[in-house]
Amino acid sequence: MNHPRAFPEALKRPVPEALLTALRTRFGERFSTAHAVREHHGRDESPFPVTPPDAVVFAHATEDVAETVALCRAHGVPVIPYGAGSSLEGHLLAVQGGVSIDVSQMKRVLAVNAEDLTVTVQAGVTRKQLNDELKSTGLFFPIDPGADASLGGMAATRASGTNAVRYGTMKENVLGLTVVTAEGKVVRTARRAKKSSAGYDLTRLYVGSEGTLGVITEVTVRLYPLPEAISAAVVSFPSLAQAIDAVIQIIQLGVPVARCEYVCEHSIRAINAYSHTTLREAPTLFFEFHGSESSVKEQAEIAQQITREHGARDFDWATHPEDRTRLWTARHNAYFASLQVRPGSRAVSTDTCVPISRLSDSITGARRILDSAKFPTMIVGHVGDGNFHAVLVVDPNDEQEMAEAERLNDAIVRLALSMDGTCTEEEAGDDALDLMRRIKRALDPDDIMNPGKIFRM
Amino acid sequence: MNHPRAFPEALKRPVPEALLTALRTRFGERFSTAHAVREHHGRDESPFPVTPPDAVVFAHATEDVAETVALCRAHGVPVIPYGAGSSLEGHLLAVQGGVSIDVSQMKRVLAVNAEDLTVTVQAGVTRKQLNDELKSTGLFFPIDPGADASLGGMAATRASGTNAVRYGTMKENVLGLTVVTAEGKVVRTARRAKKSSAGYDLTRLYVGSEGTLGVITEVTVRLYPLPEAISAAVVSFPSLAQAIDAVIQIIQLGVPVARCEYVCEHSIRAINAYSHTTLREAPTLFFEFHGSESSVKEQAEIAQQITREHGARDFDWATHPEDRTRLWTARHNAYFASLQVRPGSRAVSTDTCVPISRLSDSITGARRILDSAKFPTMIVGHVGDGNFHAVLVVDPNDEQEMAEAERLNDAIVRLALSMDGTCTEEEAGDDALDLMRRIKRALDPDDIMNPGKIFRM
Numbered sequence: 080m081n082h083p084r085a086f087p088e089a090l091k092r093p094v095p096e097a098l099l100t101a102l103r104t105r106f107g108e109r110f111s112t113a114h115a116v117r118e119h120h121g122r123d124e125s126p127f128p129v130t131p132p133d134a135v136v137f138a139h140a141t142e143d144v145a146e147t148v149a150l151c152r153a154h155g156v157p158v159i160p161y162g163a164g165s166s167l168e169g170h171l172l173a174v175q176g177g178v179s180i181d182v183s184q185m186k187r188v189l190a191v192n193a194e195d196l197t198v199t200v201q202a203g204v205t206r207k208q209l210n211d212e213l214k215s216t217g218l219f220f221p222i223d224p225g226a227d228a229s230l231g232g233m234a235a236t237r238a239s240g241t242n243a244v245r246y247g248t249m250k251e252n253v254l255g256l257t258v259v260t261a262e263g264k265v266v267r268t269a270r271r272a273k274k275s276s277a278g279y280d281l282t283r284l285y286v287g288s289e290g291t292l293g294v295i296t297e298v299t300v301r302l303y304p305l306p307e308a309i310s311a312a313v314v315s316f317p318s319l320a321q322a323i324d325a326v327i328q329i330i331q332l333g334v335p336v337a338r339c340e341y342v343c344e345h346s347i348r349a350i351n352a353y354s355h356t357t358l359r360e361a362p363t364l365f366f367e368f369h370g371s372e373s374s375v376k377e378q379a380e381i382a383q384q385i386t387r388e389h390g391a392r393d394f395d396w397a398t399h400p401e402d403r404t405r406l407w408t409a410r411h412n413a414y415f416a417s418l419q420v421r422p423g424s425r426a427v428s429t430d431t432c433v434p435i436s437r438l439s440d441s442i443t444g445a446r447r448i449l450d451s452a453k454f455p456t457m458i459v460g461h462v463g464d465g466n467f468h469a470v471l472v473v474d475p476n477d478e479q480e481m482a483e484a485e486r487l488n489d490a491i492v493r494l495a496l497s498m499d500g501t502c503t504e505e506e507a508g509d510d511a512l513d514l515m516r517r518i519k520r521a522l523d524p525d526d527i528m529n530p531g532k533i534f535r536m
Numbered sequence: 537m538n539h540p541r542a543f544p545e546a547l548k549r550p551v552p553e554a555l556l557t558a559l560r561t562r563f564g565e566r567f568s569t570a571h572a573v574r575e576h577h578g579r580d581e582s583p584f585p586v587t588p589p590d591a592v593v594f595a596h597a598t599e600d601v602a603e604t605v606a607l608c609r610a611h612g613v614p615v616i617p618y619g620a621g622s623s624l625e626g627h628l629l630a631v632q633g634g635v636s637i638d639v640s641q642m643k644r645v646l647a648v649n650a651e652d653l654t655v656t657v658q659a660g661v662t663r664k665q666l667n668d669e670l671k672s673t674g675l676f677f678p679i680d681p682g683a684d685a686s687l688g689g690m691a692a693t694r695a696s697g698t699n700a701v702r703y704g705t706m707k708e709n710v711l712g713l714t715v716v717t718a719e720g721k722v723v724r725t726a727r728r729a730k731k732s733s734a735g736y737d738l739t740r741l742y743v744g745s746e747g748t749l750g751v752i753t754e755v756t757v758r759l760y761p762l763p764e765a766i767s768a769a770v771v772s773f774p775s776l777a778q779a780i781d782a783v784i785q786i787i788q789l790g791v792p793v794a795r796c797e798y799v800c801e802h803s804i805r806a807i808n809a810y811s812h813t814t815l816r817e818a819p820t821l822f823f824e825f826h827g828s829e830s831s832v833k834e835q836a837e838i839a840q841q842i843t844r845e846h847g848a849r850d851f852d853w854a855t856h857p858e859d860r861t862r863l864w865t866a867r868h869n870a871y872f873a874s875l876q877v878r879p880g881s882r883a884v885s886t887d888t889c890v891p892i893s894r895l896s897d898s899i900t901g902a903r904r905i906l907d908s909a910k911f912p913t914m915i916v917g918h919v920g921d922g923n924f925h926a927v928l929v930v931d932p933n934d935e936q937e938m939a940e941a942e943r944l945n946d947a948i949v950r951l952a953l954s955m956d957g958t959c960t961e962e963e964a965g966d967d968a969l970d971l972m973r974r975i976k977r978a979l980d981p982d983d984i985m986n987p988g989k990i991f992r993m
Contacts (some may be wrong), residue, residue, distance in 0.1 A: 102881035103658035194788055194893035195922075237737075250737065251708055257887040266967045272922055272958040278990055279749075280694075280707065283740030293737075326905045331651055332851075373830050430727040436651035465729055501729040510723045514979060515736045522971060523976035531736055 081252040085476030091176035094133040098154040101180070102136060105146060109137040120161050120179040124226070124414075125169040126425030132159055132173035137181045141265055141296040148527075149263030151178050157527050162229030163205055167414070167428055169268070170289050174531040180294055182231055188212050189297065195515055197254060197271050197298040202231025216303040221337075223412045229238055230298045237287030243409070243532075244330070244463035245337040245369065252288050257297035261523040263432050271299060290529035292522045294385060306369035309337075309378055311397040311406055314386045315361040319446060319458075321341065322362045323439045326390035328460045329369065330435050332385075334378050338367035338407075341442075346457040346470070348411050353416030354409040359393065364462075365410055367403070370394050413459050417470050420455050425475040426482045429491050432466040434501035445469050445491045446532040452487055454480060463501075511517060548633035551590040555611040557609030559593060559635070562603060566594040574775050576775060577636040581683070582626040582872075583882030583932050589616055590632035594638045597658075598647030598714055598722055598753040605984075606720030608635050610750035614987050619686030620662055623886040624871070624885055627693060627746050631988040637751055639688055645669050654711060654728050656756040659688025665703070675759040678794075679705040682868045687755045698867070701920035702794040702826065703760065710743050714754035718980040724865055728756060741975070749979045760963040761824035761927065766794075767836055768854040768863055771843045772818040776800065776903060776915075779819045780896040783919045787892050789842075791835050795824035795864075798899075802928070803870050803914040810873030815896055816850065821919075822867055824860070839937035856927040870916050874927050877912050880933040884941045886948050898955050902926050902948045911937060913945035922957075 088503045096154060106270075111117075113530045121131030124344060133156075138144045151158045157177025164183075183202065183402045185201035186208065191200065200209060205226045209220050222233060224240040234256060246252065255269035258281075268281040275282055316322040325337055342350070342363045351358055357535040364386070368378040373520045384393050423489045442458060449456040449469060460467025469491050471484045492502045512534060519526075519533075541839045560567045567948075568574075569591045578588030595601045607613045614634025621640075630636060642658035643665065649655065649671045657666060664675050664684045679690060681697040689695075693711060696705040703709065712726035715738075725738040742749060773779040783796055799807070799820045808815055821843070825835040837843065841852050854860045874883055890898045899915060906913040906926060917924025926948050928941045969991060976983075976990075 133543045166993040192891060194891065196788070197891065212676035247708075250740075251704075260967070260971065266971060267965065268968065270953075270958050271891045272952075277958060278744075278969070279975055280737075280740045280744055281968060281971060283707075283737045287735075287737055327651070329582070331653070347777075370832060371831075373834065374828075376830060377830065416905045427567060432652065434649060434652035434728045436649060469989060495729075496727075499728045501727050508719045508724065510717070511725065512735070513721060514717065514738060518736055518741075518975055520975040 094154060094156050094176060094178075095154050096444060098150060098156055099134055099140070101150050102134060102147065103454055105138055105150075106143070110137070111135045120164075120171070121173055123164050123166040123169060123171050124168050126427050126473065126479070127169045128475070130172035130174055130406070130503065132179035133176050135161070135179045136179055137184050137320055138296075140183055141259065144294050144296050145263045145265055147178060147180055147395065148259050151226065152261060152263060152525060153525055155525055155527065157530050158294065159529050160231065160294045161295050162203060162232030163227060164235065164304075165226035166232065167230045170232075170529075170532065182296065183229065184398060187294065191216060192271065195271060196302045196304075197299055198302055199297060200230055202296050203229050205229050205416055206233070215304065217305050218283050221303055222249060222252055222301060225414065230300065231295045234286050234295050234298050235288065235290055239343075239461060239464070241338040241340055241407070241464060243461055243466070244339055245335055249286055252301045253282055253298060254301055255282055255299040256285050256295050258293040258295055260293045261528050262527065266293070289532045291519060291533050292299065292528060293533075294528070300348045308372045308375040309367065309369055310375055310402065311365070311367040311403045312379065312382070313358065313363060313365055313393070313395045314391045315359045315363045315393050315407065317361070317390050317392065319362045320439060320443055321389045322364050323442055323462065325386045325391065327438060328365065328385050328389075329382055330463055332381065334381050335370070336366060336378065336463055337369040338365065339363040341456040341458070341460045341467065342410065342412055342413060343463040345455065346417065346459050348459065349416040349420050350409050350413055353419050354412055356409050358464070361392070365406065387408045413457075417455070417457055417472050420471050420534075421474075423474065424472045426469040427473055427488060429469045429488050429502065430466070431492060431495035431502040432464065433495050435465045435500035436464050437500065438462060441500060442493055444466055444494045447491045448487055448489055448494070453482065460469065460496070542799050545580035546657070550614060551613050551633060552611050555593055555607060555613055559591060559604065562607075563593055565590060566596070568592045570851045576579070577621075577638065578630055580621050580623040580626060580628050582624050583884050583930065584626045584629055587629035590633050592618070592636045592638055594641055595753075596641055598716065601639070601716045602720045602722055602738065604637055605718065606634060609718060609982060609984055612982055612984065614984050615751065616986050617688065617692065617751045619660060619689030620684060621690065622683035622685045622695065626746065627986075627989065631935065634984070636699045637956070639753065642753065647846055648673060649728065650675060652728060652859065653759045653761075654756055655759055656754060659753050659755060660686050662686050663690070670759065670976045674760050674762055674963060677757060677769065679706060679709055683985050687754045687757065691743050691752050691755050692747055696702065696715065696918060697988055698795040698797055698864070698918055700918055700923070701842060702792055703926055704744055707740060710737055710739055710755060711758060712756040713742050715742055715750040715752055717750045718985050723750070746989045748976060748990050751985070760955060763832075765832040766809050766824065766826055766860065767832055768813065768822070768824040768841070768860045769836065770820060770822055770850070770852045770854070770863065770882055771848045772816045772820045772850050773843075774818070774847050776851065777896055777900055778897055779821050780848045780919065782843045782848065784895060785842050785846075785881055786839055787920055788791070789838065791838050791841070792827070793823060793835065793920055794826040795822065796918070797822040797867055798915070798917050798919040798924065799867065800915040803874065803916050806873040806877050806914065807866050807870055810876050811869055811877075813862075813866050815866075818849070822863065845936050870914070871927065873987050874912070874914055874929050878931075880931065881929045884928040884930055884945060886926040886945050886959065887923070888949060888952035888959040889921065890952050890955045892922045894955035895919060895922050898952055898957060901925055901951045905944055905947045905951070910942065911941075913984050942991055
């Protein structure tokens with residue numbers, strides 16, 4: 080998404096007392112205009128200033144969402160969906176004011192279809208909760224963006240994660256959605272069957288739409304059998320380039336790695352301090368292999384051989400589940416660890432993805448760009464997919480620093496785009512943006528659905 | 537799509553002489569209004585009557601398409617994209633007249649990015665041509681709908697095929713498209729990187745849009761390393777139910793079969809006659825396994841064990857490439873074989889997909905429905921994905937038979953829908969259809985892009 084600060088012209092819209100009264104009457108204690116509640120719903124894990132909504136509705140069911148949207152629409156008031164609040168990019172900030180619809184209490188797993196490898200959940204179910212509830216089935220939901228995000232939020236932001244190399248992103252794993260439209264109507268985008276051939280792919284249109292076309296209230300996703308065998312390994316390298324070249328070769332050989340993460344030496348140092356680990360402070364790859372016993376062994380052997388050829392210094396195995404959990408928890412906490420290197424800081428992060436053949440150039444280029452920064456910077460990434468994050472640890476109250484971060488960010492994005500890459504910043508051409516705007520206008524003519532996100536209308 | 541005959545109200549729109557003159561001036565010999573050319577472009581492999589366009593333009597480049605669309609738009613005249621003409625469902629019939637844009641001469645492979653496992657081609661490149669041109673790279677494009685379809689057509693119809701169990705459909709494998717919009721503008725929907733997180737998923741919106749939102753002129757798809765080992769097997773069963781139950785168990789165990797096709801005994805009989813094979817005339821499964829030597833062995837052993845437990849009578853291996861080719865050619869020709877059982881006939885086929893747990897009920901139910909037919913009927917399908925086709929071999933000139941076929945078709949579709957399935961007929965609810973109509977109106981306000989398809993505007 081664009082940064083909210085890119086919308087200085089955005090004006091808070093008036094929220095009539097009549098709407099607040101109607102919502103209070105309808106939802107009672109599940110409606111709030113309390114300062115603390117609004118503040119809580121006006122910030123996420125992004126570095127942007129708190130931008131609270133005018134009111135919050137705690138929804139328990141799709142119908143609650145539909146009624147709230149219908150009421151807001153009648154008054155021309157924006158609605159902003161709120162899930163786990165774990166966005167790193169300001170998706171839930173109420174940049175034009177309005178009503179935040181908190182779905183975090185919509186936590187029911189509605190239908191596990193173990194035979195079909197599908198599950199339907201309410202939008203507030205988080206990925207950890209889901210996997211806990213699936214434990215007895217021998218199945219799991221693999222998408223793992225780090226945070227314990229809600230499935231509604233993951234769908235709305237088209238979340239990816241450490242497992243994407245093998246299992247894909249939300250784009251590939253959402254089979255259907257229940258969505259409340261800007262008119263307050265309830266639409267089911269698809270049935271549970273794997274192939275749908277009737278009409279436009281509404282599911283994929285809503286996946287990644289960031290609440291701008293409707294509010295996602297239920298999500299059906301694909302599940303996978305828990306692998307028979309799993310092993311993980313940490314490998315450190317003398318240089319960034321060697322690590323990335325090893326990744327490229329492993330991916331190009333078609334090794335079906337389940338996870339392949341790059342963590343730079345600065346990030347390892349932060350992780351060691353935060354998670355009390357003793358990882359070698361060097362450019363590092365984290366691997367995980369899933370499959371049958373023999374397939375995991377085969378994958379690991381190939382990866383070991385290739386990393387050695389690229390100068391790897393260690394190849395530490397984590398075969399016990401507890402060791403693996405510790406390892407991935409440490410990796411997941413990299414973001415929070417980065418904040419700890421500088422008290423009071425916030426992290427600005429860039430999310431870019433390039434074709435795997437350009438990964439080495441793109442990531443070493445990003446490193447060079449970051450080297451000029453006066454504040455701590457790190458690079459971590461789901462490199463198996465060509466996807467990496469530059470993390471800039473800034474003082475949010477220092478305007479110069481924020482401007483500098485934006486400048487570096489832009490340079491990294493431009494570099495990625497020049498390599499046929501993509502990023503969360505604007506990538507589409509003007510004509511493509513025009514098509515998107517026309518879709519937005521067609522489905523949300525009053526611009527009440529999370530306005531100010533994705534693009535300026 | 538809806539059957540063209542569902543549009544009795546559709547009126548041919550006037551095609552002004554000025555437009556024909558302009559196109560003739562611009563395209564010279566690449567423009568035609570000849571009767572034979574128009575007839576050729578007014579029929580596909582569907583059972584529908586020939587519905588020719590008023591003229592045909594043979595495009596060589598995206599710009600040719602853009603100019604044609606711009607000219608047609610100025611006169612309010614429909615454009616209908618034409619690829620290989622292999623649709624089974626009437627996608628290319630000019631139900632409201634207009635200009636057919638034939639992209640079959642747009643046959644250039646524009647960029648093979650072997651390192652990134654991607655290729656960009658002009659829309660007229662067919663899947664066989666592409667795989668021929670990829671031979672030296674060790675990579676292949678797996679999606680295989682049977683016919684040697686064009687990649688543009690496969691994207692526009694969201695093609696699936698025998699390999700979908702392992703490799704997915706066009707939905708999962710198209711990375712980006714170049715599209716000519718209804719305004720004649722050229723839009724690239726995405727870059728080559730694997731993950732795109734900026735804005736709405738235009739790629740997935742155009743995939744499956746059947747030419748109703750724009751004309752696809754270039755396609756970037758994912759490639760895969762040719763598997764180290766491949767083996768195929770034919771297994772026959774005493775009954776339909778036993779065959780399907782074996783499939784369900786194999787899929788639910790997570791065996792990564794590359795292909796898993798069901799062919800009914802009637803279809804086997806037709807195949808034997810057409811392809812001079814000697815397959816046992818019984819409910820049959822065709823399997824193919826891809827992977828490393830050890831993984832293929834493992835997969836095949838599990839499949840063999842499970843099929844035996846379900847009463848399989850033979851498990852015939854085809855390990856030589858020639859044997860495999862003969863096997864899959866025979867399977868692919870099932871459609872044409874079915875036409876041969878009745879000279880002068882056309883086939884009406886239904887394309888339904890159900891969750892795998894409902895496959896047995898759905899396919900045995902379809903068989904019971906078909907048993908009442910007075911003409912030959914068959915069932916074949918990509919059953920590993922829950923996807924199957926009922927094939928009704930009808931006399932297109934016998935109105936009673938056509939009506940009967942439509943009735944049986946509807947019954948099969950209703951059964952699939954009652955089992956949370958999908959089909960090419962209308963499946964979406966009214967509110968979902970309303971969203972689709974609004975998208976169509978937003979992107980094609982004059983309704984000139986393949987009008988009359990997907991839904992009535």
